[in-house]
Amino acid sequence: xxxxxxxxxxxxxxxxxxxxxxxxxxxxxxxxxxxxxxxxxxxxxxxxxxxxxxxxxxxxxxxxxxxxxxxxxxxxxxxxxxxxxxxxxxxxxxxxxxxxxxxxxxxxxxxxx
Amino acid sequence: xxxxxxxxxxxxxxxxxxxxxxxxxxxxxxxxxxxxxxxxxxxxxxxxxxxxxxxxxxxxxxxxxxxxxxxxxxxxxxxxxxxxxxxxxxxxxxxxxxxxxxxxxxxxxxxxx
Numbered sequence: 001x002x003x004x005x006x007x008x009x010x011x012x013x014x015x016x017x018x019x020x021x022x023x024x025x026x027x028x029x030x031x032x033x034x035x036x037x038x039x040x041x042x043x044x045x046x047x048x049x050x051x052x053x054x055x056x057x058x059x060x061x062x063x064x065x066x067x068x069x070x071x072x073x074x075x076x077x078x079x080x081x082x083x084x085x086x087x088x089x090x091x092x093x094x095x096x097x098x099x100x101x102x103x104x105x106x107x108x109x110x111x112x113x
Numbered sequence: 114x115x116x117x118x119x120x121x122x123x124x125x126x127x128x129x130x131x132x133x134x135x136x137x138x139x140x141x142x143x144x145x146x147x148x149x150x151x152x153x154x155x156x157x158x159x160x161x162x163x164x165x166x167x168x169x170x171x172x173x174x175x176x177x178x179x180x181x182x183x184x185x186x187x188x189x190x191x192x193x194x195x196x197x198x199x200x201x202x203x204x205x206x207x208x209x210x211x212x213x214x215x216x217x218x219x220x221x222x223x224x225x226x
Binding site for chain 1: 117144146148155156157158161168169171203204205207210215216217218219220
């Protein structure tokens with residue numbers, strides 16, 4: 001049972017445009033959500049997070065939106081840069097579970113110059 | 114500040130053998146979590162250790178075990194290796210057990226033949 005799903009395995013976007021990555025979850029206990037970026041041969045790198053008490057969080061070019069009623073979150077990258085080409089994972093956890101993250105399957109982003 | 118280090122980076126073992134992987138967290142971090150990444154199952158949580166105690170456990174068989182030492186360094190052990198244990202094993206550290214923002218190491222690539 002996949003509790004966190006990223007339905008788009010890949011995304012291609014032109015440099016300077018917006019990248020939108022989507023993530024759906026099914027577990028109502030999840031109340032903290034994170035996005036990680038992963039380059040080949042490296043571990044995931046934390047990007048941005050959001051608590052269920054918010055519906056939006058921004059950090060520079062990265063914005064995460066949370067729609068609790070739809071159990072959906074998205075990551076917007078504006079403007080996209082070639083260095084953003086990587087695999088992006090969304091993750092979720094119930095706060096009570098501490099550091100036990102449940103990951104989605106990942107979306108491979110390619111930013112074309 | 115040095116990042117999370119994992120040793121060895123690559124390992125080849127034979128079915129039925131056992132293996133021990135090591136993780137050194139970021140200095141000052143007391144929580145260490147382990148994840149398994151495979152093409153079929155994605156990133157899956159194995160267990161978390163905090164102050165030498167297992168705090169969380171994922172849905173893996175008892176062949177997977179771990180421990181944490183007083184200096185926060187952690188080891189995970191897999192006994193009676195199976196072909197399906199071939200994976201990238203990632204270690205992540207954070208200051209506390211509910212910090213959510215975890216810092217990942219580069220991983221150990223285990224191949225079971």
